[in-house]
C-alpha cells in the first residue's frame with residue numbers, strides 16, 4: 001500500500017523550492033554518511049506495518065562545544081538522590097533511545113505521573129549528557145497547558161529519572177494512524193494545530209526552540225495536546241547552525257546549512273499541518289522542496305501552509321498563524 005495519492009496536486013508558486021531536488025538529495029546523502037554510516041530511514045509509509053517505528057533523527061552537532069555546560073546543571077553533583085521510593089512504579093508506557101517511560105503513582109497523593117528512566121550506561125558520552133541537561137533545564141522553564149509539565153529530576157544507581165505529567169492518550173502519531181485514510185478532518189487538524197501553535201508562542205516568549213516538533217513528540221492528555229521531548233531544544237536568542245531533527249521535518253535553512261532561528265519550529269508546524277491533513281509529509285527526498293497540495297484541501301489550510309512552508313525570510317510569524325482564519 002502506498003501513501004495518499006497526490007497525482008492531482010497543484011504546484012506551489014514559490015520559486016524558492018523549485019529545482020532543488022538534486023542538491024537536497026546530495027545533502028541528505030552527506031547527512032547519511034555523517035551519521036556513523038547508519039542508513040537514514042525515511043519516515044515509513046503510513047500504510048506500512050512498520051509505521052510505528054520512529055523516524056530517523058540526524059544527530060550532528062557542528063558548532064556546539066559539548067563540554068560547555070550552558071545551563072549550570074552538574075549532573076551527579078547537584079541532582080537529588082534516589083526519590084524513586086516515593087513512587088509506585090506501574091506499567092511501561094513508552095521507550096526512547098536511552099531508556100523507558102513508566103506510569104507511576106506518588107505514594108503520598110496517589111497522583112499519576114510518568115517517569116522517564118534514562119540508563120546511565122547508555123548515556124555515556126558528554127554530548128548525550130549535554131542533551132539531557134538541556135532537556136531538564138528547558139522543561140523546567142516551561143509552564144503551559146499545551147506543554148508536557150516537568151515535575152522533578154533525580155537519580156538512582158543506574159538511571160537518571162525525569163518525573164513528568166502523565167499524558168495518558170498516547171502520541172499524536174499513534175492517533176493519526178488510527179484515523180480514516182490516516183488523516184484528520186480539517187476541523188480536527190485545526191484544533192490540534194492551534195494548540196501546537198499556542199505552545200510554540202509560549203516557547204518563543206522564552207526564546208526556546210524545540211527543533212524536533214513532529215507527531216511522535218506530541219502527546220494526548222485528556223483531549224488536550226502536550227508538546228514533549230525537549231532533548232533537541234535550545235534556549236537563547238542567537239542564530240544557530242547545528243543540524244538536528246528528523247529528516248522529513250528539516251527546514252531548508254538547516255538542509256542548506258544556513259543560520260536559523262526560532263522560525264524552524266514554524267516550518268515544522270507547516271509540515272505537521274500537511275501531515276495531519278493529508279496523511280503524509282510534504283517533501284520527499286527525490287523531489288526536494290516542491291510543495292504540492294492534494295485537491296481536497298481547502299484554500300484556507302493551503303494558505304496557512306504556504307505561509308509556513310517557505311524560506312525563512314518569507315515565513316510568517318506565530319502571531320500571523322494564531323490569527324489565521326483556518327484556526328478560528
Ligand SMILES: Nc1ncnc2c1ncn2[C@@H]1O[C@H](COP(=O)(O)OP(=O)(O)OP(=O)(O)O)[C@@H](O)[C@H]1O
Nearest residue numbers: 093094095096097098101114164165166167229231
Ligand atoms: N509524560 C509522558 N506521558 C506519557 N507517555 C510518555 C511521556 N513521556 C514519554 N512518553 C512515551 O514514551 C515515548 C518515549 O519518550 P521520549 O520521546 O521522551 O523519549 P526519548 O528518549 O526522548 O525518545 P527518542 O528516542 O524519540 O528521542 C514517547 O513516544 C511516549 O510514547
